[in-house]
Amino acid sequence: MKILFLIVTLLGGGVVYAQSYLPVKRITVTVDGYPVLSPDGKKILFDSDRSGNSELYYMNVDGTQLKQLTFNTANDDSPVWSPDGTKIAFTSVRDDKEGDIYIMDADGKNTKRLTSTPGDDSHPKFSSDGQRIIFNSARTSPDLSVEWSKQTLEIFSMKLDGTDVKQLTNFKTICTYGSLSQDGTKLLFRRVINTPGFNWDLSISKRDSEVFVMNLDGSGEINLSANPAxxxxxxxxxxxxVIFASNRGGIPSRSALYIVNADGSGLKILTDPKYSYNQHSVSSDGKWILAERNAESFAGIDMLELKE
Known part of the structure; x- marks a missing residue:
C-alpha cells in the first residue's frame, strides 16, 4: 500500500508537491557512501570507514559476501564501475595530500594513478562507451593555497590511461560531479553561482549551488534545479x-532526491525530506537508485525502487 504525502516546501516559493515516495530497502547501517550498482545488477560498490579510514568495498545486493578492495592508510572514496564492469575508478589521497583519480581492475588489482597535477581531482565518472573518465579538478585554480571552497574547480575528461585531458567547463567557479549523457552530447554538473542562496545548514550564503546541463560545446546551458536551496x-x-539532491524541503542539513527532465520541466520529489539522501547513483537498467541516507548516528546505504 502506498501512502500519499503532501509537502509544502520552505524554499520553493510555496510550491506544493503531492507525491507517493519510493519504497525503501535498508542495505547498510554503518558509515558507507557513494554506492553504485554493478552493470549486471548483482553487486554494490561503495566506500566505507568501517576499517578506520575510507576504503572501497563491494557486496551482493542483499548485503552478503562483503569484500574489501583497497587497503591504504589514506582515504579512498567515490568509486564508480566502468560500463562493462571490469574496471573501477575512484579518488584517493594515498600519494598526495590532495585527491587524485585512480583506476583498478574490478577485483582490486592493478591499481594505476591517472592524475598527478597540483590541486584536487575527484568524483570520476565513466562515459557511456567506457572510453573516457570525467572528473572535477582544481588544476586551473589561480591560488591553491586558499581553502577548497574558494578555489576554482572545472570539469575535465581524459582517456583511461590518463592521457588526452580536455577541459569541459570554464566558469571560474566551483563545478563538480560532472557526467556525460548516454549519447555523449550533454554535460551534467553542479555549479556554484554568485547569487544569494542557502548553505547546507540553511544559513544564508552569498553563493548558490545549482545543477546545470549544457551541450558539450558549452551551448544550450540550462539551470535544472533553479532554487536558492x-x-x-x-x-x-x-x-x-536527471536526479539530484536538494535541501529545499526546509530541514537544515537534510536533502531529498528530486527528478527532472533534461530541459528543466517535470520536476518531482522522490524521497521523504525528513531523511537525508545524497551521493546517489542510478542503476544501468533505470529501475533502482542507490543513495547514502544520513541520520544522527550513521550514514548508510539505501536501495530505492524508481517507481513514478
Whole structure:
C-alpha cells in the first residue's frame, strides 16, 4: 500500500508537491557512501570507514559476501564501475595530500594513478562507451593555497590511461560531479553561482549551488534545479532525465532526491525530506537508485525502487 504525502516546501516559493515516495530497502547501517550498482545488477560498490579510514568495498545486493578492495592508510572514496564492469575508478589521497583519480581492475588489482597535477581531482565518472573518465579538478585554480571552497574547480575528461585531458567547463567557479549523457552530447554538473542562496545548514550564503546541463560545446546551458536551496549530486537516468539532491524541503542539513527532465520541466520529489539522501547513483537498467541516507548516528546505504 502506498501512502500519499503532501509537502509544502520552505524554499520553493510555496510550491506544493503531492507525491507517493519510493519504497525503501535498508542495505547498510554503518558509515558507507557513494554506492553504485554493478552493470549486471548483482553487486554494490561503495566506500566505507568501517576499517578506520575510507576504503572501497563491494557486496551482493542483499548485503552478503562483503569484500574489501583497497587497503591504504589514506582515504579512498567515490568509486564508480566502468560500463562493462571490469574496471573501477575512484579518488584517493594515498600519494598526495590532495585527491587524485585512480583506476583498478574490478577485483582490486592493478591499481594505476591517472592524475598527478597540483590541486584536487575527484568524483570520476565513466562515459557511456567506457572510453573516457570525467572528473572535477582544481588544476586551473589561480591560488591553491586558499581553502577548497574558494578555489576554482572545472570539469575535465581524459582517456583511461590518463592521457588526452580536455577541459569541459570554464566558469571560474566551483563545478563538480560532472557526467556525460548516454549519447555523449550533454554535460551534467553542479555549479556554484554568485547569487544569494542557502548553505547546507540553511544559513544564508552569498553563493548558490545549482545543477546545470549544457551541450558539450558549452551551448544550450540550462539551470535544472533553479532554487536558492543547496542543490547538488546530479546523476543521469538511462532515459535521459536527471536526479539530484536538494535541501529545499526546509530541514537544515537534510536533502531529498528530486527528478527532472533534461530541459528543466517535470520536476518531482522522490524521497521523504525528513531523511537525508545524497551521493546517489542510478542503476544501468533505470529501475533502482542507490543513495547514502544520513541520520544522527550513521550514514548508510539505501536501495530505492524508481517507481513514478
Amino acid at each position: 543547496y542543490d547538488g549530486w546530479p546523476a543521469w537516468t538511462p532515459d535521459g532525465r
